[in-house]
Amino acid sequence: MIVDILSWILLLGGGLVGILGGVGLLRFPDFYSRLHAAGMTDTLCALMIIAGLILQAGFSLLSIKLALILLFLLFTSPTASHALARAGLTDGLKPEGEQSSNN
C-alpha cells in the first residue's frame, strides 16, 4: 500500500515536471535556455516516471527492462543536448551573456 502511494506520487510528480519542462520550452527566451527546459523533462521527469513504474512492477524482468530504458535515456540525453548546443554554436547562434566568458 505504501509502495502504491509512493509510486503514484512519483508518476504524478514526473508528469508535473514534464509539463513544467514543456511550459519552459515555450516560455524561455532563446535556444540555449530552451535546451535547459528540455533537459528538465529528459532527466527528472523520466527518472520519476520510470521509478514509479519499477515500484509497480516489483522485482522482475519488466523492472530490468524499465531500468535499461532509464539508463539509455540518461546516457543519451546529455549527448544529444551537447550535440545540439555545439551544432547551434558552430552555426553561429550566439549565446546571451558571452561577454562574461573571460573572467
Place this chain on the structure above:
Amino acid sequence: MIYTLAALTMLATMALALARALLGPTVWDRIVAVNVFGTKTVLLVALISFVMGHELFIDIALAYALINFIAIIAVLKLVNVQHSLEREEEP
C-alpha cells in the same frame, strides 16, 4: 487509472513540445522540441504498456529510445552539412 493520468500529462508535454517545434524560430529550436517529443514518446509507450497490461510494449519503448537518439544525431549531422554547404555557396 493513475497510469492513464500520467499518460495524459505526457501527451500534454508532447503537445507543448509540438507547439515549440511549430513556432521555431530557428531550426535548432525545432530539433530540441522534436527530441523532447521523442523522449516523451518513450515514456508514453512505457506507461501505455501498464495501462493495457501488455509487457511487450516495453520492448517497443526500449527500441524507440535508441532509435530516437540515433535519429536526432542523424538530423543534426544532416542540417549541419546543409548549412555549411549553403555558406559555401553564398560568397
Place this chain on the structure above:
Amino acid sequence: MRYVISLALVMAALWLGLSGLFKPVLLALGVVSIVLTAWLSWRMDVIGVEHNPGLFSWRLPIYWAWLVWQIVLSNIDVARAVFNPRGHIRQRVLRVPARQSRELTRVTYANSITLTPGTVSLRLEGNEILVHALTKAGADGVLSGEMGDRVCWLEGQSK
C-alpha cells in the same frame, strides 16, 4: 582483444536479460548477432579504453546517487525559472577547468554537467569546458567545482 571479449560478455548478458527465453534457436541467433556486432565494432575501430570492465569501480554507484540528487536540486532551480523567466534567468557562458588526468573522466565530467539541467557543456577544449548556465545558482554550482572534485574522486580508484 580483451575489450572485445568484455564487450561480447556484456552484450550476451543484455541479450539474455532482454529476451528471457532460453530456446536453442533464439540462443543461436543471439550468438550470431553478438559475434557479428563484436566483429563490426572491431572493424570500425571503435573499441577503446571505455570498454575496460575494470573502470566499473564501487565508487560509480555512489557517484550516481549523488548525481541523481544534484539532478533533483537543479530541476527545482530550473522549475523556478519556468514560473518567473524574467526574474530568475541569468544566462552566462563560463570556462570551467577540468583537472581530470584522463580524457574519459573529463568526458564524464562534461556529460555530468550537461545531465544536470541549468548547465550545458558547449565544448571540451583540452583542460577547459565551455559551459552555458541558465541561472545564477547553476553558474555558481559549476564554478564551485564540487562536481569536478567528485569526478576526480571517481577517477582515483582505477588510476
